[in-house]
Amino acid sequence: MSVSYQAVGWNRQKKIYDWLIAGFCVFYISVFVGLTLVFNPEATFETLLIRTTSTLALLLLHVILSIGPLTRLNKRFLPLLYNRRHLGVTMFCMAAVHGGFSIFQFHSLGNVNPFASLFISNTHFTSIADFPFQALGFFALLIFLLLAATSHDFWLRNLTPKVWKTLHMFVYVAYLLIVLHVMVGVIQYETNPVFILLLAAGSATLITLHLLAGRKEVQKDNQNYQLQMDGFYEVCRVDDILEDRAKVFCIKEERIAVFKTAGTLFAVNNVCKHQNGPIGEGKIVDGCITCPWHGYQYLPHNGCSPAPFKEKVSTYDVKIFEGKVWLNPAPYPEGTERPGAVIELEPVIIKPVTPQNI
Amino acid sequence: MRNDEFYIGWMQGAPATFIQFVRKYLLLIFFLAAVVGVLLATSQKKFSTATFEYGKTTTIKGVYAPSPVPHLSVKNNNEIVFIPLVGYGKQGAEGIIQELEKERGISLANKEVTFNGTLLYGDGKVLLQIDKNEAPLKQLSNAEASLPSATKALGPASLKGEVIDPKCYFGVMKPGEGKVHKDCAIRCIAGGIPPVLAITNEKGEKNYVLLVGANGEKLNDKVKDFVAVPSTITGELMQVDNWLVMQVKEMKNDMATFSSDASSQIASACEASCCKKRMQQ
Amino acid sequence: MIKPLRKKHLQIWSLWALILPLGMIAALIARKPVVNDAFGQVQNGKALPVVIAEKRLGQNLLQLRGTGPGAVQQLLWINREPLNVASATIYLSGLPLTPSKGGGTASVRGQLQQEANKNSGSQQNEDKGIYIGRIEIRGNYVFGLPPQKEYHFLVYDFIHQQIISRISFSEHDVAGRKETSQSSPTPNTKL
Numbered sequence: 001m002s003v004s005y006q007a008v009g010w011n012r013q014k015k016i017y018d019w020l021i022a023g024f025c026v027f028y029i030s031v032f033v034g035l036t037l038v039f040n041p042e043a044t045f046e047t048l049l050i051r052t053t054s055t056l057a058l059l060l061l062h063v064i065l066s067i068g069p070l071t072r073l074n075k076r077f078l079p080l081l082y083n084r085r086h087l088g089v090t091m092f093c094m095a096a097v098h099g100g101f102s103i104f105q106f107h108s109l110g111n112v113n114p115f116a117s118l119f120i121s122n123t124h125f126t127s128i129a130d131f132p133f134q135a136l137g138f139f140a141l142l143i144f145l146l147l148a149a150t151s152h153d154f155w156l157r158n159l160t161p162k163v164w165k166t167l168h169m170f171v172y173v174a175y176l177l178i179v180l181h182v183m184v185g186v187i188q189y190e191t192n193p194v195f196i197l198l199l200a201a202g203s204a205t206l207i208t209l210h211l212l213a214g215r216k217e218v219q220k221d222n223q224n225y226q227l228q229m230d231g232f233y234e235v236c237r238v239d240d241i242l243e244d245r246a247k248v249f250c251i252k253e254e255r256i257a258v259f260k261t262a263g264t265l266f267a268v269n270n271v272c273k274h275q276n277g278p279i280g281e282g283k284i285v286d287g288c289i290t291c292p293w294h295g296y297q298y299l300p301h302n303g304c305s306p307a308p309f310k311e312k313v314s315t316y317d318v319k320i321f322e323g324k325v326w327l328n329p330a331p332y333p334e335g336t337e338r339p340g341a342v343i344e345l346e347p348v349i350i351k352p353v354t355p356q357n358i
Numbered sequence: 359m360r361n362d363e364f365y366i367g368w369m370q371g372a373p374a375t376f377i378q379f380v381r382k383y384l385l386l387i388f389f390l391a392a393v394v395g396v397l398l399a400t401s402q403k404k405f406s407t408a409t410f411e412y413g414k415t416t417t418i419k420g421v422y423a424p425s426p427v428p429h430l431s432v433k434n435n436n437e438i439v440f441i442p443l444v445g446y447g448k449q450g451a452e453g454i455i456q457e458l459e460k461e462r463g464i465s466l467a468n469k470e471v472t473f474n475g476t477l478l479y480g481d482g483k484v485l486l487q488i489d490k491n492e493a494p495l496k497q498l499s500n501a502e503a504s505l506p507s508a509t510k511a512l513g514p515a516s517l518k519g520e521v522i523d524p525k526c527y528f529g530v531m532k533p534g535e536g537k538v539h540k541d542c543a544i545r546c547i548a549g550g551i552p553p554v555l556a557i558t559n560e561k562g563e564k565n566y567v568l569l570v571g572a573n574g575e576k577l578n579d580k581v582k583d584f585v586a587v588p589s590t591i592t593g594e595l596m597q598v599d600n601w602l603v604m605q606v607k608e609m610k611n612d613m614a615t616f617s618s619d620a621s622s623q624i625a626s627a628c629e630a631s632c633c634k635k636r637m638q639q
Numbered sequence: 640m641i642k643p644l645r646k647k648h649l650q651i652w653s654l655w656a657l658i659l660p661l662g663m664i665a666a667l668i669a670r671k672p673v674v675n676d677a678f679g680q681v682q683n684g685k686a687l688p689v690v691i692a693e694k695r696l697g698q699n700l701l702q703l704r705g706t707g708p709g710a711v712q713q714l715l716w717i718n719r720e721p722l723n724v725a726s727a728t729i730y731l732s733g734l735p736l737t738p739s740k741g742g743g744t745a746s747v748r749g750q751l752q753q754e755a756n757k758n759s760g761s762q763q764n765e766d767k768g769i770y771i772g773r774i775e776i777r778g779n780y781v782f783g784l785p786p787q788k789e790y791h792f793l794v795y796d797f798i799h800q801q802i803i804s805r806i807s808f809s810e811h812d813v814a815g816r817k818e819t820s821q822s823s824p825t826p827n828t829k830l
Contacts, residue, residue, distance in 0.1 A: 009368075011367070011368050012370055012371070013367045013368070013369070013372065014367070020384065024387070024388065024391060027388060027391055027392070028391045028392075028394075028395050031391070031392055031395030031396060031399065032395040032398060032399045033399075034399075035395065035396060035399035035400055036399045036402065039399065039400050039402075040402060040404060040405050042404070042405035042406065042407055042532065043405050043532070044405070044531075044532045046531070047405070047531075047532050047533075051398075051402070055394070055395075055398050059390075059391060059394055063387065075365075076375065076376055076379040076380070077379075077380075077383070078365045078376070079365055079367070079372055079376055079380050080380070080383070082365075082367035083367070105531075105542070106539075106541050106542040106545070107541065107542070107545060108447075109446070109447025109448050109449075110447065110448035110449075110545040110546070110548070110549050111448070111449070111545070111548055111549045112545075112548075117541070117545055118541070121540075121541040121544040121545055121548075121582075122540055122541050122544060124583075124613060127613055127669075128665055128666055128669035129537075129666070129669040129670055129671050130537070130540075130587060130613065132541075133537070134541055162641075165640075165644060169644075169647065169648075169651070172651050172652075172655065175655075176655060176658065176659065176662075179659055179662065179663070180662055180666075183662060183663055183666035183667075184537075184666050185537065185538060186538060187666060187667070187670070188536070188537035188538075188666070188670055188671070189403070189533070189536040189537045189538045190401070190402065190403055191403070192401035192402075192403075194397050194398065194401040195398070195401065196663065196667060198394060198397060198398070199663070200660075200663060203655075203659045203660075203663075206652075207652060207655060207656045207659065210648065210649075210652035210655075211649070211652055211653065211656060214645070214648055214649035214652060214653075215649070217645050217649075218645070218646075218649060221642060221645065242362070244362070245362070250642065253642065254641060254642055255642070271640075271641055276640050276641055276644070277640075278640070282364070283362070283364040285364070285366065290364070290366060292364070292365065294367055294368075295366040295367050295368045295369075406721065407720075407721050407723040408721075408723070409723060416725075416798065416799065418798065432798075434726070434728060434773070434797050435728070435770040436770070437773065439726065439773075477725055477798065479722075479723075479724070479725045479726075480721060480722070480723065481721035481722060481776055481777065482718075482721070482722045482727070482774065482775030482776040482777075483775070483776070484725050484726060484798065515678070517676055517678055518674045518675070518676040519674065519676055520674075557676045557678055558673060558674075558675055558676070559675055559676065559677055559678070560675050560677070561777075563776070563777035563778055564721075564776060564777065565678060565776055566776070587671065588671050588672075588673070588674035600773075600775060
C-alpha cells in the first residue's frame with residue numbers, strides 16, 4: 001500500500017518468496033540439464049538452453065495459473081497469491097530467453113530479417129501437423145511481455161483495475177497458444193508419450209481446478225434472498241457472523257461483506273480497490289478491515305483506507321431485527337460514513353446461588 | 359477456541375498453520391519439478407553424433423567445381439571424395455566463391471584449390487564451411503585441373519524421405535531435422551545451402567541424396583513446401599563420387615506437388631479463370 | 640474479483656475444457672509417421688558365406704570372410720553406428736600394430752576421440768599399408784583382402800591426417816572359426 005512509486009515494495013515475506021522462486025528454478029535447471037547431459041552427452045548448449053527455459057517456463061505457468069483457483073478452494077494457499085506477480089515475471093524471463101534465443105538460432109544469419117523469417121518461412125497455416133508453431137509461441141510471448149511490463153501497481157492504478165484485470169485475463173489466451181505451440185511443435189517431433197502425457201496432465205489439472213472454483217463461486221453468486229422489507233433483504237442470523245470477520249452476500253450487482261466488530265455490524269462492498277480481492281474474506285485487524293490478498297485496509301464505518309492511503313469502497317445500510325441481519329444492497333458513494341447496526345446484548349439473568357444449582 | 363489465524367503478506371511472519379501448509383505445498387511442488395525434470399530429460403530423442411568443428415579450421419586441397427552443387431573433389435588413394443561447400447550462417451557457398459573469383463580475377467571452376475574452412479560431418483558425410491573472415495583461399499592453381507570424377511547414371515528413381523539442409527543436419531544444429539528445425543532448414547536452403555533428401559530404411563539407417571533441378575539447376579526456391587515433411591521425390595538418380603544426386607522431376611507430399619515438367623506447371627498455374635480463357639483463345 | 644469477471648473466468652475455462660483436449664487430440668492424430676524407404680541400405684558387393692573371424696568396434700562388426708576355414712578373402716564391415724569422424728579409410732598394415740583399446744565394446748566415439756587425441760599430428764608420415772577402402776554411411780561394406788596369416792587394420796582419417804583406430808586379427812583368430820555365420824547379411828536392393 002504505497003503512496004509513492006516504488007519499483008518493488010520489499011518485505012520479509014516477499015524476500016522469502018523470491019528466494020524460493022530462485023531455488024525452484026535452480027533446482028529444476030540442475031535436474032533437467034544434469035540428466036540430459038547424462039543421457040544425451042551429444043546435447044549442444046543451444047538446444048539445452050532452448051529446452052531448459054521452455055520447459056521451466058511452462059512448469060512455472062502451470063503453477064501460476066493454479067494459484068488463483070486453489071486460493072478460492074482453500075484459504076491456506078493465500079501466501080502463494082501474495083507475491084504471484086514475481087512468479088509471473090520470472091516465468092516471462094524464462095520464456096523471453098527461450099523465444100529470443102530461438103529466433104536467433106533458427107532465423108538469424110539468413111537472407112531475410114529474423115522476424116520476417118518467423119512468419120514467411122513456414123506458411124502451412126492450413127495444416128495441423130505442419131502448422132507454423134513458432135508464430136503461436138511468438139504471440140504468446142507478446143502477451144506475456146505485456147503482462148510482465150504492466151505487472152506493477154503503477155499500471156494497475158493508471159489503467160484502472162477493470163482495464164488492468166481485463167488485460168491480464170489474456171494470460172488464458174497465452175496459455176492456449178502455448179499448449180498449441182507445444183502440440184504442433186515439439187510433439188510433432190518427439191515421439192515419446194511422456195511429453196503429451198505431462199502436458200495433458202497439466203492442462204487437466206488447471207481445467208479441473210478452475211471449473212471447481214468457478215462452480216463454487218457461481219453457486220454463491222446465485223444464492224437467492226427472497227425475504228425483503230423496505231429494500232432490505234434478510235441474509236443471515238447475527239450469530240452466523242464471527243467476531244472481527246464477515247459474511248459475504250451477493251444481492252443484485254455485486255457481493256457485499258457484513259463485518260461484526262466491537263458489537264456493531266458494518267456493510268462494505270466486497271471488492272478491494274487494489275486488485276479486486278475479496279475483502280469479506282479478510283479480518284478486522286487493529287480496527288481495520290484487512291484484505292486477505294495483499295493486506296490493503298479499510299475502516300469499517302466509512303470504507304476509507306486509513307491515512308495516508310486514499311482507497312475507498314462503497315458502504316451499505318444494515319440493520320438487525322429479531323436476531324436476523326437485514327441488508328440494503330443500494331450502495332452509498334465510496335467513503336460514506338454509515339452508523340452500522342448495533343448488536344443489542346440479550347439481558348443476562350443472574351440466578352441466586354443455591355446448593356441445588358452449584 | 360477457534361483458530362482465527364489470518365495471513366497478511368506485509369507482516370513480518372506468517373501464522374503457524376499457514377507456514378505448515380505452505381511447507382507441504384512447497385515439498386510437493388519441488389517433488390513435481392524433479393519428476394517433470396527427470397521425465398522430460400530422459401525422454402528426449404537421442405542427439406546425433408554429427409560434429410561442427412566450430413572455432414577450428416582445416417585446410418583441404420582439391421579441385422573446385424560449381425556443379426551439381428559447389429564442391430571440392432578431393433583425391434584419396436584411387437577414389438574421389440566429394441565435399442560440398444557451404445557458406446557462413448545460413449548461406450550457400452556461391453556468394454563467397456563469387457567474391458573470391460572477383461578478388462583473384464579468375465574463375466575457380468575446375469581449378470586446384472586449397473581451402474581453409476570449418477568442417478562439419480556426421481554419419482559418413484563431410485562438408486566444408488568457407489567464410490570470408492577465415493582467409494578461405496590458401497592456394498589457387500591457374501591451370502585447369504581434372505580429377506577422374508566417377509559419375510554413374512543409376513536411372514529413374516522415386517524415393518521417400520525428408521528434405522533437410524545438410525549444414526544443420528551434419529553438425530551445426532541438433533536436431534537438424536524434423537518439425538522443430540523446419541523453419542531453420544527452410545531459411546538455410548533459401549540462403550543457398552543445397553537441399554538433401556534424407557532417406558531412412560526400416561533399420562533406421564540413413565542415406566542422403568543431393569537434390570538439383572531436372573537440368574542440373576538449383577532447386578532451392580522450389581523445395582520449401584517439402585522441407586521437414588515426408589515427401590516423395592522422383593527424378594533421375596546419379597552417383598557422383600560418394601554422393602547420390604537426383605535431378606528432380608517431381609516432388610510430392612500431402613500438401614503440395616511440384617513438377618519440373620513445363621506443361622504441368624502451366625496447367626496448374628491456369629486454375630485461375632483468367633488463364634483458362636487465354637488457353638481457349 | 641468482481642461478478643462479471645467471475646462469470647468470464649468460468650466461461651473461458653469451460654471453453655478451454657473443450658478446446659484444449661480437442662486441440663491435443665487433433666495434433667496427435669495429424670502427426671506424420673516416419674516414412675521408410677528400403678533404398679537406404681548400402682551394399683557394395685556380395686559377402687562370402689564363411690565367417691572366419693569376427694571382432695567388434697563399438698556397435699560395428701568386422702568379419703573376415705572366405706569360402707572356407709582359414710581362406711580369408713574379404714573384410715565385411717557392418718557399420719551400425721553413425722560415423723562421428725570426418726573420414727574413415729581402412730588400410731591393411733604390413734606390420735603388427737598395438738592392439739586397439741577399443742577392440743571390445745567401448746563406444747566408437749570414446750575410442751575415436753582417444754586415438755585421435757593420442758595420434759594427433761604424429762602419424763602423417765607413417766606408412767599406413769595397403770589401402771582397402773572407405774566407410775561412410777551405415778550399412779555393409781565388403782572389401783577384398785589378400786590371403787595372409789594375420790591382419791592388422793588401421794582406420795585413418797585422411798582429412799585430419801590422424802589414425803583413428805587399429806584392429807588386429809591374429810594368426811589364431813584367422814585360423815579359428817569354421818562355421819558359417821547365421822547372421823550373415825543378405826544382399827539388399829541395388830542402388
